[in-house]
Structure formats: C-alpha cells, structure tokens
Amino acid sequence: MLKKNNQPQSISELIQKEKIQEGQLPPTLSYTLQEFEDCSDLTHRSFPQKKVDILYFGNLVDKDQLERDVFQAVIYTNMDTQTALSQSQFIKVVDSKECIHGILAGGAAVFYEEQAYMIEIAAPPSRAITPSQADPVITGPHEGFTEEASTNLSLIRKRLQSSHLKVIKLHVGEITKNDVYVLYIKDIVRMEFVEDMKQRIMDIEMDAVFDTNMLLQLVEDDVASIFPQYLTTERPDAIASKLVAGKVIVLMAGSPTAFCAPSTFFEFFTSSDDYYQRWLIGTSTRLLRFIALIITISFTALYVSITTFHYEMIPESLLLTLSESRSRVPFPPLIEALLMEATIELLREAGAQLPTKIGQTIGIVGGIVIGQAAVQAGLTSKILIIAVASSAIASFVIPSYEMSASLRVLRFGFILIAAIYGNLGLALGLVAVVIHMCGLTSLRSSYLTGIAPLKPKDWKDIFIRAPFSMLRTRPSQSKSTNNVSNKMKR
Amino acid sequence: MTNKSFIIILLFLLATLTSGCRDQRIMEKLGFTHTVAYDLLPNGKTAFTLTLPKADKNSEAHQETLTAVSDSYKDATIIMGRQTHFNLVNGQMRNVLFGTALAKQGLWNHLNALNRDPVVSPLAKITIASGNAGDILKKDYKEHPKPGKYIDLLLDKQAKNFASYRITLFSFSRDYYDDGIDPIAPTIKDNGDTLETFGLALFQDDKYVTKLPPKDTILFAFLTGTFRKGNWNMYLSEKLKKKELVVLNYLNSTKKVQVTHDQTGTPHILYDLTLKGTVVDYTGPLNLSIDAERHELEKKIGDHVRAEAKRMVAHMQKYKADSLGIGKHVRNSMSYSQWKKMNWREEYPKVVFDCKIKVTIMEYGTFR
Amino acid sequence: MRENLSAFHVTILIFMIQFGVVLFNLSQIEAYYFGMNGWLILFVVFAIVTLNILLIGIVYRLGNGRSIFEIFEEALPSIIRIPLYIFLTSLWGLLGSLLGKQYVLIFQMIAFPTSSTMLIKLLIDLLGFYLVSKGIYTISKASSIFFWLVIWTAILFLFLMKEFEFVRLTPFIFREHKDYLEGFFYVYPAFLGFEFSLLLFPYVNKKSKLIKSTFLGNLLLTIVYLIISIFSFGFFGYHLLKELQFPMIELFACIQLPFIERMENIIYGFFLCTTIITLVFYFWSAKEALSRVFPKVKQNTLGIMIIAITYLISFCAQVLNDVETWLRYLGYLEIGVAVGLPLILIMILLLQRKRGGIIDK
Structure with missing residues (x-):
C-alpha cells in the first residue's frame, strides 16, 4: 500500500505538485496523449480534413452514442466544425486535468485547433439489476443494488x-x-x-x-x-x-x-420483510430473531457449563440421556463442543466458498454424515449435536450477515468462559458484553438507543413491529428535527 | 481506547486461564445420588442405602445400590464412595426414605444435615417407609422400574391426585419450625411384588407418632384446603345389606377457618368448607336426577365427611400431632402473650373441632 | 454532544446502586432482629432514608446544583479537604471491593467452592474497571440494561405462589425481636447508595429532577424489598426464615421448571449485574474524590490505583463472616457519610449565603 506520508512520490502528490506549479494547464492534444502514453486501450481518431482529434476509451463509451453524438454531429456533417462543437452536448474544457479525468470517466475528448471539448457518453460495463443475494425478502421489491x-x-x-x-x-x-x-x-x-x-x-x-x-x-x-x-x-x-x-x-x-x-444494535435484527408482512407476522418474526440471538450465544455455552459444572440443573430424565450420551465421549465437554463448533464453521465456510450446487452437497455431507458418524463413533453426544446445530441455524436467522458472523465469534468466547467458570462465567461474559455495548456508539450516538438510553416509544419498532397506525415517530436515535412520520388519524 | 480494551481482555484471559478446574463436575464421571434410605440399627447407628441411576443404554432404568453404616450421611458417602468408580454427588437427590424405627426416634439431625448442604435440593422428597427403608431400595420389583425411580414416579403421580402428599425437605423443615403445625410425610409399603403408597405419617415435631390410613388422605387434603382434583370414594353406609357407595370426582374445595374461645379459654375451631364435585359412581336408593333427592345425597355426603373429619381430628388429637395446622389459626386468633403462655402441645387435644360442609353435586353422569 | 442523565436513568441508577446481594439475606435479618413480621421495619427505614434524601435535596437547592467538591473547595482549606477526600476515597473504594468479594464468596457457597476467590474477584474487578473507565453516562446506560436483566427474575416468584400462605405471616408484630438498634444498622446499609446522588449534581440538569428521581429509585427499592420480604415471610414462615442464611437462594432453589431446575446459580449469576453496578459506583465515586486530590493524574490511572489497592486490602478478609464484619463497620461509616456529608454541606452553604448575600447585593 502506498502511504501518503511515507512516500512523497505517490501519483496524487505528483499531480498536485504539477497543479501548484503550473496552475491550470490548457488542455492540449499532445499533453493529453503524453499523459496516456502506453495506454493501449485508448482510441485516438484523427480527422485532419476537419482538424479534429477525438480521444476516448473504446470500452468505456457507448458506441451508438459516440456514432450519433460525435461522428455524425461533428465529422459527417456539413456544418462548420466550430458551430458543430457549440451544440449543447459538448462542454468546453479549459483545464487539462479535467479533460483527462473526463476521458477516464468514459467521456470523449474532442480537440479542435487549440480548444478541447468533452462529451459525456459513458457506458461502462455493468450488470443488470438482480435480486439481492445478501438480503433477500419473500414479499416486497426484489431489486438489489448493482455495482454502478x-x-x-x-x-x-x-x-x-x-x-x-x-x-x-x-x-x-x-x-x-x-x-x-x-x-x-x-x-x-x-x-x-x-x-x-x-x-x-x-x-x-x-x-x-x-x-x-x-x-x-x-x-x-x-x-x-x-x-x-x-x-x-x-x-x-x-x-x-x-x-x-x-x-x-x-x-x-x-x-x-x-x-x-x-x-442501533436492534436494527440488525430487522428486515424489510417485517414491514411488508402484516404486523402480527412481522412481530412474531422479529421476536423469533431475538430468541435466535439468545440461542446462538447461549446454547452450546450452556451445554458446556451444565455438563462441566452444574449437573444439578437439569431434570432427571434429561440428565440420564445426557450422561449416557456423554459417557462414550473421550474428551471433556469443552473440547467436544469446540470440535463440533469448528466443524460447523468449516461446513459453513466451505458452503460459502463453493458454487451453490456443490455447496448443497457439502451441507448434506456435513450435516448427515459427519453428525451421524460423530455420534456413533462416540466423538460427541447427541445433545451437543442438537445444541450446536440449533445455535448455528439460529445464527442464520439473523438477517444481517455481519451481525450473525459477529455473534458466532462471540459464541466461542462464551463457550470458553463457560468451560472455566460455568454459569458464573456466563454471567461474567454477559456483563462484559453489556458493558462493552453500553460504551459503544454508532456515529457518536448510543448503540443501544431504545433500552439505554431508554426510549419506550421506540420499542414498538424494536422488539415488535407494531401496526403502522402506532408507528408515528422516527426512531429516537436519529434525533430528527421533524419527528412525526405518520399523521393518519386512526 | 483500543489499548485499554486489549489490556483488559488480556488480563481477563490471564485470570481465567490460570484458574484451575478444580470444581469441575463433569457429568459422566458422576454418580448422582437418586434415593437415600436411612434405617436405624439396633446398635444406634444408622444404615444408609443409596441408589445411583446408571445411564446404560441397554436397560432403561438400571441402578447401582450402595450401603454403609455410619452416624451421618456425609460420613456414609465417604464409605460408599470407596465402592464405586463414580464421584458421588447429591445435587440430583430426589427422594429421602426413612425407616419407621428411625422416624420414631426423630429425623431432625439427619434433615438438618441435608438442609445445611447447599448442593442438596430443597425439593428432595421426604418419605417414610413402613418397615425397613433400605430393603425396599435393594429389591427388584420385576414389572416396575428400579425402586428409586419407582418410588419417585409413584409418589409424584399419587401426589397429583391427592392420594398422597408431596413433602419436600423444604416443606417438612418449614412445618417443623412453625409452632402452629406439625409435619407429615407420605408412607410407602412393600407389598412383595409392588410398592404402595400407604397413607400419611404424622409427626410430633420430628418424631413419627401415628399415621393416617390411605383412605383418609383425601379427607386430609380436603381439610387443608389444597384439594383440587381426584377420586374420593366414601361409604355412606356400611351396612351389609344396603351398602351405599358414592365416588366423587373433579373436586373443587374452599376452606375458611373460624376460631372462637369459650369462657375457659379453650379454642373452638370451625372449618367452613365447600365441596363441589361430580358423582361418577353411586350405589344407593336415591335418584340423582330428582333435585330433592340429590340434595338429600349432598346432605348425606356432608354429614359423612363431617363425621369422618371429626374422627380424624380426634385421632390426631389423641397423638398430639397437629398435622392440619390448627395451631396456626389458633395462634392468629390470639395475642402474642396469650399464645406464648399457652402450651399448644398440651392444649391441642382439648380443642373442640367442628366443621360445616356445603356439598354441591355439579353433575352425575350422562345417565339419568 | 454532552448528555445529561435523564430522570428515568437517575431513578434506575440509584435503584441499582442500592440494590445488591444484601437482598439475599435481607429477610433473614428482618426476621432475626425484628422478629415476626419484621418486614414492617422497611417502612421505618424508608421514612428515614426519605428524610436523608431531603437533606441531599436541600444541598442541591442551596448549592444551585454545584458539584459538592466545588463547594468544599470554596469553603475548606486544603488541610481539611484533602484528608476528607482521602477518607471518602478509601471508604468507598473498600466498600466497593468488599462488596465484590462478598458476592464471590456467596457464589462459592453454591458452586465453585474450591476455586480461588481472589481470582474470580479479579475478574469482577476488571469488569468493574472496564465500566468505571467508560464514565458516568455509560455506567448509567449499563445500569438500565442490568436493571432489565435482573428484574425479570421477579416473574419466577409466580411459580412459588402456591406455597405462599398469609396465615404464616402471623398477626404479631416485632415479637421475639432482638436489639432494634443493631438490627437497624443491619437493615439501613441495604438502602445505602442513595447518597451518591450528591455526586451526580454536575451530571444532571433541571429536567433530571434529581431529588425526585432519587426518591423514586428508593421507593422502587423499598417496594422490591417489601415484596420479597413479605413473600419470604409467607413462604418460609418466621421460624424457619430466622434460621436460613440466604433465604433468597433457597427460594430460587425451590423453583422447578419442566426443562430446568435448581436455578439458584444461574439467577445468582444474573445478580452479578446489580453487584457490578453497586461496586462500580463505589469505585467511580472513590475515583471522583481522589481526582480532586490529584487533579493532574489521569482518571484511568486513579481508577486502576483504587481498584488495585483495595483489591490487595481485600485479601485480608478471608471468609464470608470476615467480609460481612468489615462491611458492617464500613457500613456504619457510610451511614455517617450519608447523613454527615449533606449536613456539613448545608452548614457550609448557609454560612456562604450569609457572607455572600451581603457581597452579592
């Protein structure tokens, strides 16, 4: 990486230096050509009879527009060149830097005598608008952003x-x-x-x-x-x-x-779908996501904590199944849990890296074969498989990929501390996370706005998705100057 | 900012990782004490029997039974610990059985030791075995689960129907400490091939004094006001020729207690009770579809219950066991100094008990 | 953007400072020292605390919301001031440290009996420092989240309702009581924490309604204590309650849900939330006082110093009973501070007003 401070020879610096030295450089063909030396993708069309030179990047411009607006309008016309260039699509440039930038951005530069004109005919390669892969919805618009x-x-x-x-x-x-x-x-x-x-x-x-x-x-x-x-x-x-x-x-x-x-933290648990579904459905999905949050973080950690320290916490019938299933596992619960968690993470990552079709196979191979075999081979207990799998699934319920990835990392922290201090460890971890989150800000406003600072008004759009008739104000985090968003009388 | 959090995280890690794992109780290495039986030996020592359910795939309810003779349970576990490859732990203790002989001598020393141990659940059940408690645990009831589990399930089910009581370490201790009530505990009996809940053991403080037969447990529950549902069968007349049996089901009862004192200061207790239920069986001359006759039956039931209740209370009074907690009501009707002056244990047998019962038959089946 | 503590946050903060592990044996203390229906003493204590809060209110009114340290600095020479600050720092620092230790020791009764107490305490102190270093706004935000994390446990009592009997409460009031005064000095520390509203003066504005919020926080605390105490008396009965060391732990142990039982250690874990707020606030106050003595030293350095030194001192109190004895004596001092500090401040302010009134007009 070039760093500005360390390397004064960086290109931007050079350009700036030139600008300072020479001020505005009038755009000339020769200077421009010199700037683009060795740029073999630059197209240079020369029309000596009209004293016109045209420069553009062939693969950045729209060919049709180039033909119609430049060649037809200037070259293959009976108009006098000066008049032709006064058409509105041509913008006269006075600075060579502007000219170079224009060409790079997909324009064509027309040099006539000592003057230069730019025309905006960019058509860079782009893909069509497709549904977003990262956050799909069931109802609602399917358009996603493109790279353009x-x-x-x-x-x-x-x-x-x-x-x-x-x-x-x-x-x-x-x-x-x-x-x-x-x-x-x-x-x-x-x-x-x-x-x-x-x-x-x-x-x-x-x-x-x-x-x-x-x-x-x-x-x-x-x-x-x-x-x-x-x-x-x-x-x-x-x-x-x-x-x-x-x-x-x-x-x-x-x-x-x-x-x-x-x-806010809670926004990461909302999805556009919540608003497109009816409010009761939206509310239940939203609550489901918060349950998913708890499951993601706590399930495996609780398993480790209970099997390592707090055997007295589970009812007798479950205890017997659990200890029977554990009795064949040669590792302590922590190792067992980390092993399974690592396997799940490997599967997830493998699925993400591979094309969709192979990715599905990975899911089947991993889910069924490894899961089954691990239990039969006595590497893990059945209950752990359930705990790990459900916490992994729960983590995918969270709509934001970034948040779900963060929580999955956090989960490892909880598993580790649960293996050392059991439920006390979980409490310590919880307190640490809460303290951290309380100190966290997003653009200098509290990350937990809604709970701390407490804004009960916001809860209608945090934990539940209240009917629109109740969602009358903007979230308090925005501290909007114009707070009412819904004036319907109902 | 960042540096500070790193230092904190680092110290946090150090502190956690340097800590030993001495307090680990890894599940499969533990032997969970499920049921403990206490029996008094002739030499004054106590024989302890405990069962550990074993997590074995092949047999659904396998168990290991250990015994030891000692003075205290804690000491006994050390002796028993020598006999098993599991670490014995008490956190899953479900049931504590006492032999009758020990119960007669008083339970408090043993219960206090259990109470003191924070690991033992306050919800461990207290049960009295008629005869020897350890023998029950050692037996194999072929068609039933292993004894520990068997007793546990049996008691839970019976308690739900008020055919028995669920007395826990906590509730026993509470009633033991309270000066207006005496504890009770359910009794089980070995029938050879089966176990049977066999009424209630009544205590005077921590000493077993007498018991209520199984048929009285529902009446007892009715008088304590906790009764919600269950089958109650009563013989309104036991004459051989015209036996009159009525079985009530789905009962609902309420209780009010009135205490008055006569001139001599003897408390008079009046239980004001209502009983609503469905008649599921009736063998008698009355036709229930006729209002007047049904009311007659209601009255008959009321009189019967009243008589039975008076008999039961008299029985308790005879043994000076205030298992119903009449003392609590008497206490609350008096001033503190009066109550302290009165020796409740001695006064209790003199108390005049009566009850007023209003019976309502809600339904009498689909047949008229 | 300088935030001010809102009224609700002050209420919750005060509540959370006051609320702590004392909850776990409060009803036992009531039963032991005040006898039957000992929970009634809460009303008396509540009234006294309210008076004490009024004293603080007078300070706030007279001082026009100036920080108490500023008031001291205007009135007292540094030879009096500095020992006073050092005294406050060491008192608050030690209280914070020992409260943490008490929490750990009680936890070790339920689980981890052989783990190193001081190592667990180190973890808690580290978390405490982490929060102290983030400042008062974050502390108040954290306290409101911890409030929710703790208060939901009240729902669990519903599972025990059927074991509750009014008859067990008995109609007798304060019969079989022990020394009232001694008992009072046991119960009063359960309410301590309200006096820290003295230190909140610079962080609130008119809208925070500091005194009203403090009062409300204390009211909320009294209500919670009352519910728990009445419940304990009706659940255990006076005679058993007297004998129990930590009735609340026993209460939680009696909860049995279909999928989980013996919840006492997980619930007790949740109570780390209230403990940490209490001890953090003691540390924070200690730091505030000390930073007046060493204004040039960085706040975090002071925080580390206080926590580290008190951590070392807390090695001396080995077992729970020691810690409780220490806490009792420190509690007496703290009661003195809670009453004495506002009185001194009122005196200073009245004197100032007498003198200043002539100069001003």
Missing part, C-alpha cells in the same frame, strides 16, 4: 421522489478516486450526523478503498469492537426507509452495498 452508482442512485430516486433527498459526492482513495455518495433527506436528518460522516470520509487517506464494507470500517467509532456499527444492505427499499427514518446513507461507486448511520 448511477443505477443505485436512480433506484433510490425512483423510490424517493423528493427534492429534499440530497446527495453529496465525495472521493476516497488517493489512487482509486472512487466516488462516495452521502445521501440524506433535508429537514428530516440531523445535520450533525451528515457533517460528521462527511468529515470522517474526507479524513480517509488511503490509496485504495474498493467497497462500501471496506469504507465503513474506516469510519467506524470503535474498530476494536466485535459488533458491526453500521447496518449494511443491498436493498434500495430498505435504504429509502432508512432515509425517511432520518439516517445518513453512504453509497460507493463500484459496490452494491450501502450502509446507514447511525444504527
């Missing part, structure tokens, strides 16, 4: 036809110069959040930032925390709803993911 920022912005604009939706464009990456868009709705969002986010993005001094998920790690409050602090999504409708909730959205060119800030 303009598409993504259009998907959001389509849903939020309001002039209050503002988009700030920033750049990150000293070399990559990726576009980053900060979106917010004026008069709903609290401007401190926007300013803070803008400042944090502008403060990034890294050569390359490739993805929103990378970007958000650079603007987090606490890097050491195990919890993700910003909610990411690939769904334009989710983003639209977050905007209306008074949050700041960050999009990045080249990434299909957007993140919203600030976020």
